[in-house]
Amino acid sequence: MDWTLEVVIVPVSDLDRAIAFYRDQVGFDLDHDTVNEHMHVAQLTPRGSGCSIVIGSLPAQNQMTPGSLHGLQLCVPDAEAARAELVARGVDCSEITSFSPDDGGTFFGFTDPDGNTWAVQQLKVRGENPLIPVESRTRFGA
Incomplete structure (x- = not known):
């Protein structure tokens, strides 16, 4: 049986600010922004990923302190190009560090407006x- 990780809840204090950051600056696709009498949640997905983030006012999110999630990791084929893209969009990124010459040994990081931290690994x-x-990247039957 396959088990897939599909969603990670990221605790944020301001949903609109977080949507703008992850969509407009980091470049995640906004899958949905749902508002009803019980909640306001948004789901965003990094291009090429099978796992999304969910931000908003779900009960599990309300139990988490905004900015308390550390060490989320994204993988990219070219760390220099990915870092340059984020910096051009106004994201404050750390310098690139290579821990090993092997594929997978190069990283940089960034932090969202609430303090949740991300590592970006070059693979x-x-x-x-x-x-x-x-050809398999459509979501929700789109």
């Missing part, structure tokens, strides 16, 4: 062999 193999093929 060149993701450019050659993506986990989710481009």
Whole structure:
């Protein structure tokens, strides 16, 4: 049986600010922004990822302190290009650090407006062999 991680809840204090940051600055796709009498939640997905983040006012989110999630990790085929893209969009990123010359040994990081931290790992193999093929990246029947 396959078990897939599909959603990570990220605690934020201001949903609109967080949507703008993750969509407009980091470049995640906004899958939905749902408001009803019980909640306001948004789901955003990094391009090429099978896992999304959910931000908003779900009960589990209300129990988490905004900014308390640390060490989330994204993988990209080219750390220099990814960092340059984020910096051009106004994201404050750490410098690139290489811990090893092997694929997977290069990282940089950034922090969202609430203090949740992200590591970005370079895996060149993701450019050659993506986990989710481009033709399979539609979400929600789109």
